[in-house]
Amino acid sequence: MISLKEAALSYGERVLWRDLTLDVEPGEFLVVLGPNGSGKTSLLRALLGEVPLSAGTMTIGGRPPRRGSPLIGYVPQQKAMSPAMPLRSRDLVRLGIDGHRWGMGRAGRAVRARVDELLAEVGAESYADVPIGTLSGGEQQRLRIAQALATDPRILLCDEPLLSLDPHHQQAVAELIDRRRRRHDTAVVFVTHEINPVLPMVDRVLYFVDGRFRAGTVREVMTSHTLSDLYGTPVEVIRAGGRILMAGALDAAGHHHPGGEEHGP
């Protein structure tokens, strides 16, 4: 579904990553990890066609990435919404269907039916007519998933979608994404700084540190040996109670600082 060959991305002198060769299959759940500024979000932006690669090739469904491709659904991180924002849940979802078109646009019967379908798919019917500014973070994220599914995409790109949600909502939102990819064979590229909420779903991990990366299964990548090598400093990886805990000089690399993701110039 996604294919990268010797891909590299740099901003001026700074190389975020290079020689990245990777194929993501339909229905595969790829988690992208790494400290802030290591190029996780930039990978998504390249897949969205918003930044060009500096070397190598990237294809999506066999074609080069382009802006606004209906093959891709994009789920951003939760952020505070003004309570006065003049949109209800159904209006936010509708933007995913025809929000990019020019003009005022009246919602026809087909659009309204599709909105209802999408709201049902994420279990948001009960607050369909509630102003989005009054919803909880978890409810807003469900709507953003519904919005991203509007074009029935083959790929879901998720940029820290669980950030600032409580554990209960983290799990609900992660399960929603997982269910979608199982039922519809949708490939998922999931950028996060915290693997544990999605650990049972992950097929493969792509771990960026400082211009270098490792890709493989959780078992291959999330080990003391691999990560010590990648960070260039001793890292202890402990598996406990179905969770992965990491200890070492990671904080210096900004590993546990959520938010403030890198954004290109």
Add this chain to the structure above:
Amino acid sequence: MNDVWHQIFNFTDYGALLALVRNSLIAGAILGIVGGLVGVFVMMRDLPFAVHGISELSFAGASAALLIGANVVAGSLVGSVVAASIIGALGMRARDRNSIIGVLMPFGLGLGVLFLALYKGRAANKFGLLTGQIIAVDTPQLSWLAATSAVVLVALAVLWRPLTFASVDPEVAAARGVPVRALAPIFTIVLGLAVAISIQIVGALLVLALLCTPAAAAMRVTASPVRVPLLSVLFATVSMLGGTLLALGSSVPISPYVTTISFLIYLVCRGIGAARSRGAWTRRGAGATRTAGPVL
């Protein structure tokens, strides 16, 4: 006391006066539509401060035109578009934007004061630009106003949906193919045009009563993307026409009437909104916060 009251409200010879302000009423109705619609995006994009900043430079442009004997509407259009371009080019990010506006605003106001100080004409013209018109709108002024409004309305009609998307969630809109980076400066120019025509009637210091208050009031009582602009237009038009009709015959500019009506509407809407948020406003189906799993 009675004297002051008569200066503020005076309805003698009302019928005869009404004929004289026909142009003002048409202008008020047009501005109500433009202000009500533009205001929706001013609120969604959090731009009230930009409106104020643009209006001060627009005022500088208008007073320069007054001084050199050029068309005042054209002068304020030039000032507005210059301000909007600067804000659009330098202030893409919210925190940059506010500081740039803070720097531009006193400069614009200062220039305006200079031009007015040099101007030897009627004093009413001077204050009109800052605090609103007393005198009736003349026909050439009305044509300028109508033509500029037409441009603003056509632009809004075309931009409406993608601009909404980009205002709610710029990243997702960009991912979906909306030209977010181009829309921001384009909207700022449209806003500049709306400000330039508004200051002709309500004055540079009071444009927010037209470009912010009605939309803010509408958003207090509904979140429907159809009803918000409709109500906003209704509120702005009622304020403009009501203000003009009340000001008629008094020796006071129309602006205090417009701003007061618009403020009262806001207060009422705020009250309704507050009562609702305790009641049915956010009510939903049973057990919504802990929703049962997805149906599919």
